[in-house]
Amino acid sequence: xxxxxxxxxGMFVQEKEAVTLDCTYDTSDQSYGLFWYKQPSSGEMIxxxxxGSYDEQNATEGRYSLNFQKARKSANLVISASQLGDSAMxxxxxxxxxxFGNEKLTFGTGxxxxxxx
Amino acid sequence: xxxVIQSPRHLIKEKRETATLKCYPIPRHDTVYWYQQGPxxxxxxxxxxxxKMQSDKGSIPDRFSAQQFSDYHSELNxxxxxxxxxxxxxxxxxxRRTGVNTEAFFGQGTRLTVx
Numbered sequence: 199x200x201x202x203x204x205x206x207x208g209m210f211v212q213e214k215e216a217v218t219l220d221c222t223y224d225t226s227d228q229s230y231g232l233f234w235y236k237q238p239s240s241g242e243m244i245x246x247x248x249x250g251s252y253d254e255q256n257a258t259e260g261r262y263s264l265n266f267q268k269a270r271k272s273a274n275l276v277i278s279a280s281q282l283g284d285s286a287m288x289x290x291x292x293x294x295x296x297x298f299g300n301e302k303l304t305f306g307t308g309x310x311x312x313x314x315x
Numbered sequence: 316x317x318x319v320i321q322s323p324r325h326l327i328k329e330k331r332e333t334a335t336l337k338c339y340p341i342p343r344h345d346t347v348y349w350y351q352q353g354p355x356x357x358x359x360x361x362x363x364x365x366x367k368m369q370s371d372k373g374s375i376p377d378r379f380s381a382q383q384f385s386d387y388h389s390e391l392n393x394x395x396x397x398x399x400x401x402x403x404x405x406x407x408x409x410x411r412r413t414g415v416n417t418e419a420f421f422g423q424g425t426r427l428t429v430x
Contacts, residue, residue, distance in 0.1 A: 233419065241403055243358070243421035289357060293419070301409065302348060302371055303419060305357040 201225065202290050202306035210312050211280050218265070219275040219309050221290035227251075231293040232273040233303060234264065238286040246288075249273055277311075285313045317342055319408050319422035327428045328396050336391040336425045340408030346370070347389040348419070349381060350405040358405060364389055365411065396429045403427075 203222045211217040223232065234246040249257045249264045257264040265274040277284055287310050291303040320339040328334050340347050346365045350358040360373035364383035375381075378396075383389045393400060407421045 235421070241426065242423045243405055243407075245420055301346065301419075302360040302363055302373060303350075303358075303407075304360070307357050 200306075201294075201304045202292055204290055204306035204309050206309045207307070208310045208312070210314055212314050213282060214279055216276060216278045217280050217284075217311065219277070219288050219290075219311065221273045221275065221306060223271050223273060223290075223292050225271075225292065225294050227294045229294075232264070232266070233291040233293070234262070234273075234275045235289045235291060235305075236284075236286045237289060237308070243289075247275070280313050282313050282315060285311060287311075319406055319420055321404075321406050321422035321425050323425060324423065325426050325428075327430060329430055330396055330398060332396050332429075334393045334396060334427060336393070336404055336406075336427070338389045338391070338406030338408075338422060340387050340389070340406070341410075341420060344408035344410045345387065346409045346411060347383055347387070348407040348409075349375075349389070349391050350407065350421075352403040352405065352424075353399075354402070356402075361391070393427075398429050401427060401429045 230251045232249045236244045247257050247259045247262045247264050249266045256266050261278045263276045287308045289308045290306040322337045348363040349361040352358040361375040362381050363371045367383045378394050381391045403424045403426050405421050405424045407419045409419045
């Protein structure tokens with residue numbers, strides 16, 4: 199089974215609207231971390247936001263927030279007031295384990311977000 | 316703030332040649348990871364090092380080897396290059412010293428083209 203599933207290959211959103219990018223995950227670990235990255239056409243991988251499995255509050259970083267629903271194993275990224283510069287590929291990723299051993303990230307297949315002026 | 320530095324940014328090699336990619340982690344980061352991202356693909360984990368020792372291994376071909384040096388920089392050596400090795404290679408770094416790993420910062424990547 200896929201560990202990270204992103205079901206939206208592509209999305210088109212009007213500028214200034216909010217957008218939700220879906221991510222579901224599969225793990226039997228109690229301790230894990232969920233990450234979102236932005237990859238513009240230039241190729242770099244930009245860290246956006248992190249949510250730990252024991253964090254009770256949803257993570258927020260500026261215009262980014264993570265809608266974490268542990269029972270449903272979902273970690274959707276919400277971008278408020280989208281901007282043209284938000285057009286990029288977005289990857290959801292998971293780190294399983296406590297962070298002191300198996301720390302590699304497993305990525306989803308990504309969602310290509312296009313912001314329309 | 317200092318970021319993860321990768322060199323070179325772009326590399327063109329012929330089949331059967333060798334390539335060496337370098338990664339300089341964020342200062343005081345003790346863990347380095349290598350990922351390979353093929354065209355239109357998600358990044359795939361290759362190998363990681365903690366305190367200069369290999370800590371985990373993913374789908375890294377036997378033709379590839381890597382190490383982490385005393386100054387924590389890492390090198391990925393790729394031999395007998397094949398067309399299918401053309402990809403974006405990322406290095407990421409993090410620190411275990413600060414506690415639970417909540418961050419993993421990536422370098423800008425090395426785009427390897429094998430012709």
